[in-house]
Structure formats: C-alpha cells, structure tokens
Amino acid sequence: MQSSPSDMADCMTSRVWFGRTWNRCSKSDLSRSALITSYITPKQKGAVRSTKVFMVIHVSASKQRRNNPTVAFGGLIFSAMATSLVGCESSPDFEGSDRNAELEIELSSRGDTQVAVTFTNDSDRELGLLGRYVPGKGNSLPMFEITRDGLPVAYEGPIVRFRAPDEEDYVWLGAGESMTAVGSIEDYDLTASGFYTIRYAVAPTQLLFDHEPTMETVTSQELTLELAGRGSQPRVRPRAICSSTRLNTFAQALDDGVDYANNAIGYLDQFAGPRYVRWFGTWNSSRAVQTVEGFEEVWADLFYQTVTPDCDTTSTSCTVDDAYAWVYASDSSTVYLCESFWALPRLGEYSRADTMIHEVSHFDNTANTSDWAYGQAACETLAQSDPVRAVTNADSFAFFAVNALGEF
Ligand SMILES: [Zn+2]
Numbered sequence: 001m002q003s004s005p006s007d008m009a010d011c012m013t014s015r016v017w018f019g020r021t022w023n024r025c026s027k028s029d030l031s032r033s034a035l036i037t038s039y040i041t042p043k044q045k046g047a048v049r050s051t052k053v054f055m056v057i058h059v060s061a062s063k064q065r066r067n068n069p070t071v072a073f074g075g076l077i078f079s080a081m082a083t084s085l086v087g088c089e090s091s092p093d094f095e096g097s098d099r100n101a102e103l104e105i106e107l108s109s110r111g112d113t114q115v116a117v118t119f120t121n122d123s124d125r126e127l128g129l130l131g132r133y134v135p136g137k138g139n140s141l142p143m144f145e146i147t148r149d150g151l152p153v154a155y156e157g158p159i160v161r162f163r164a165p166d167e168e169d170y171v172w173l174g175a176g177e178s179m180t181a182v183g184s185i186e187d188y189d190l191t192a193s194g195f196y197t198i199r200y201a202v203a204p205t206q207l208l209f210d211h212e213p214t215m216e217t218v219t220s221q222e223l224t225l226e227l228a229g230r231g232s233q234p235r236v237r238p239r240a241i242c243s244s245t246r247l248n249t250f251a252q253a254l255d256d257g258v259d260y261a262n263n264a265i266g267y268l269d270q271f272a273g274p275r276y277v278r279w280f281g282t283w284n285s286s287r288a289v290q291t292v293e294g295f296e297e298v299w300a301d302l303f304y305q306t307v308t309p310d311c312d313t314t315s316t317s318c319t320v321d322d323a324y325a326w327v328y329a330s331d332s333s334t335v336y337l338c339e340s341f342w343a344l345p346r347l348g349e350y351s352r353a354d355t356m357i358h359e360v361s362h363f364d365n366t367a368n369t370s371d372w373a374y375g376q377a378a379c380e381t382l383a384q385s386d387p388v389r390a391v392t393n394a395d396s397f398a399f400f401a402v403n404a405l406g407e408f
Contacts, residue, residue: 103127103208105200105220110182113190113227115144117200117220118180121173128170128209132162132321133202135183140317142370144185145201145219148194156235157187158317158336160326161358161394163350164375169321170209193229197222203389205373205382214385235328240312246342249352250309254302256346256353257360260401261299268292278380279400281387290391291400294367298360298397301332307360313339324355332363347402349376354398361397369394 102123108116117135121127133143142155173179185198200220204211207218242250267275268291272283280291301307312318317326318338326336335356345351361367372389373382379399383390390396 103129103218105218107198107200107220107223109223109225113184113186114182115185115198115223116180116182118178119173120178121175124175126175127173128167129173129179130165130207130209131169131171132160132165133207134171134179134181135200136181140184140187142187143183143200143202143206144188145199146185146188147197148192153196154189155187156189156328156330158315158326159329159362159371159394160317160320161324161355161371162321162374163324163340164377165321167209190227190230191232193227195224196227197224199223203372203382203386205378205386205389206371211381237310237312239334240310242309242311242337246311246337247309249342250337251305252346253352253356254305254307256351257302257356257401258299260353260357261295261302264295264397264401265292265299268295275400275403277383279383279390279396279403281383281390284387287387287391291367291397294361294369294391294397295401297363297366298357301360301363301366302356306332307335307356308333310334310336312336313342324350325359327359327362329362329364329368332360332365335359349399349402351402354402357401358394358398361394367394367397368392369397371395 102121104118104120104122106118106120108118110116115135119129119134132141135143140157141160142157144155146153171179185196190196199222201217204214204216204218267273268288272288276283276288276291280287315326315336315338317323317336318340322340323338324341324344325338327334341352341355344355347353361369369392370389372386372393373379374395376395376399379390379393379396382393383396
C-alpha cells in the first residue's frame with residue numbers, strides 16, 4: 001500500500017501525542033496510516049478538544065475498603081491490602097461487598113513434576129474459586145510462579161480464551177472447608193537441572209468470585225524441588241488443516257481485526273477519554289504508550305496475516321469452559337481455534353474478530369499480554385483496581401478494540 005505525504009504527516013503528528021520521539025514512521029505505520037484516516041471521522045476528531053475533561057477521575061473515600069486485612073497463615077499468605085478504589089462513572093458499586101477473602105493455599109510435592117495445591121477457606125463464608133484456575137481439571141494455564149536457581153522460569157503451555165465465567169464455573173468452598181487439587185508444572189521450561197522454587201500465584205481477578213479489588217496476588221508458600229533437567233523438548237504439534245469455509249471465515253476475522261485495531265490505535269493516539277479509563281484504568285502516559293504500541297504489533301500480525309489458523313477443535317485446551325481459542329505465546333505463527341470460536345458472531349464483544357485481537361495480543365513479539373481477567377465485568381474491575389495488569393490483559397485489549405465506535 002502506498003503512503004501519501006499527507007498520510008506520512010498524519011503518522012508523524014499522531015506520534016507526538018504522548019511525547020514520543022519518533023523520527024520516522026515504521027513500515028506498519030505507513031501502511032496503516034491511510035486506513036486510520038478513513039476511520040477517524042470528523043466527529044471523532046472533534047472530540048479531541050474535550051478529552052481532557054474526562055481525565056478527571058474521582059477517588060471516592062466512601063468506596064475504600066472498610067478493613068485492611070493482611071492475613072497471614074504461617075508461610076501462607078493471602079494479602080489483601082487496602083486499595084483506594086479509583087472510580088469512574090461506570091464503575092460497579094462495591095459498597096455491598098464486605099468480603100475479606102481469607103484463603104489459605106498450601107503447595108506440596110506429589111513427586112516429579114506433580115504438585116498438590118490445597119485451598120482452605122479460613123473465612124466465615126462460602127468462597128468461590130474459578131475452576132479453570134484450580135489445577136487438574138485437564139486444563140493448563142499459567143498459575144504458578146517458578147524460578148530455577150533464582151532465575152524466572154517461563155511458562156510455555158497454552159494460553160486460552162474463555163467466555164466470561166458464571167457461577168457454575170466456580171468451585172465453592174464452605175467456611176472452614178479444604179480442597180486439594182493435583183496439577184503439573186510440565187508446561188514450564190524444565191529443560192535445565194536445578195533447584196526449582198514454585199508457588200501458586202494468580203491475580204484475585206483470576207481466581208476469586210466477587211473478589212475485592214486489589215492489586216495483590218493470591219499465592220501459596222514457596223515449594224522448592226530439585227529436578228533433573230528434561231533437555232530441550234520443543235512443543236511441536238502437527239498442523240490441523242482447516243476447511244475452505246473455515247479458512248474464509250478466518251480471513252474475515254483477520255480483516256475485521258485489522259479494522260478494530262486501526263480504530264483502537266486511532267483512539268489511543270488522540271484520546272485519553274472514558275473508553276481508555278473503562279478498559280485500562282487511570283490514564284498514564286507510559287501505560288498509554290504501552291497499549292498503543294501493543295495494538296500496533298497486533299495490527300501488523302493481522303494485517304500481514306503472519307498468523308495462521310489451526311482447526312483441531314479436540315485439543316485438551318478446547319475442552320474447558322467452552323474455550324474459544326488458544327495460542328502458545330512463543331509461536332506467533334499459529335492460533336488454535338476451538339469449536340466455540342466458529343459459533344461466535346463476526347463482530348462485537350465475544351466475536352471472532354475480538355478473539356483474534358485477544359489471541360494475537362498474547363504473543364511474545366506483540367503485546368505479550370496475560371489473562372488476568374476474563375469477561376467485561378472482571379476487566380472493568382481490573383482497570384479500576386489494577387491498571388498495570390489491565391494494560392497487559394488480553395480481554396481488556398479485545399474489549400477496548402470493539403468498544404462501540406462513538407464512545408469517547
Ligand atoms: Zn487469553
């Protein structure tokens with residue numbers, strides 16, 4: 001695609017918005033800029049002048065947590081620090097919640113690479129734990145933090161997009177009850193021999209039903225195991241070919257994803273309005289740059305079609321909670337599409353298009369997002385309580401991208 005001088009100027013000027021010092025437009029900018037100009041309507045451009053108004057975010061003292069529990073159980077910690085709730089007009093009301101989750105998590109070895117995670121409800125009420133983050137349900141998700149001889153160990157397994165969880169997806173623990181689940185750490189890089197220190201560690205938005213907004217991590221104590229290295233074991237899967245019908249549907253999803261990514265970049269380059277705050281939390285220039293650069297990488301993968309589909313709908317990762325799709329973060333060539341993906345609508349929230357945004361954002365060489373929260377409600381909570389995680393959350397990227405045109 002040719003880029004006209006005016007496209008170039010548009011690209012250059014847009015990059016000044018966050019004070020970035022770009023001397024030239026990237027290759028992707030040159031191709032994209034022409035598309036962006038067709039996406040930003042005069043009405044949208046006019047909104048630039050009023051965006052600063054929306055930067056005023058109120059902090060409601062009345063919405064601060066009533067308590068400040070840091071509950072430690074020996075070496076087992078669930079720390080829920082008091083966090084000022086940064087609200088916006090659409091923020092959910094947490095006034096009705098006085099839940100101070102008290103969850104004890106204990107990790108123990110079951111031999112080799114098997115670990116047992118025991119959840120104990122030390123509160124006086126029922127606690128809901130999202131089943132997909134309870135080990136051993138056939139799923140593999142990054143739910144452990146592991147180091148080897150002090151160095152971080154990478155998770156190399158599937159990263160999956162699910163629908164928003166509902167109550168039936170939670171495992172319910174009554175007051176005082178315990179539950180032990182056994183899982184594996186084989187999806188982590190265990191190639192080298194050494195002392196591996198492991199802890200169960202997830203965000204509250206990942207595990208807990210109706211959780212308190214907090215930036216903390218729900219963790220177990222540390223468990224150290226001496227493991228013999230497994231050598232290099234590339235995670236190669238035979239490619240499952242798609243039907244021509246599905247290939248066409250996939251191509252449409254890529255095209256639609258390009259349009260959404262264009263719109264997202266156009267907004268992020270020029271606005272700091274409520275759409276940003278809704279999905280990414282308090283506006284902050286470095287985080288805003290992080291989001292726009294992430295979208296630029298997502299856009300490039302979709303536009304240049306460097307990502308291709310795998311149509312094996314029977315993989316284990318497709319069997320949990322009607323998963324839509326999954327990827328390996330380290331392999332940006334492939335997105336694995338589950339049966340539920342093909343039943344999604346073409347556009348909007350939970351569509352084939354926003355699933356492509358979600359999946360492509362996971363790759364190490366794009367936005368390198370995680371799945372800190374699934375579903376719109378949880379993502380809005382995450383934006384308010386933990387904007388640092390929100391700008392690295394795949395569903396937040398997806399929902400920001402498809403957020404109704406015209407909402408600024
Ligand atoms: Zn995901």
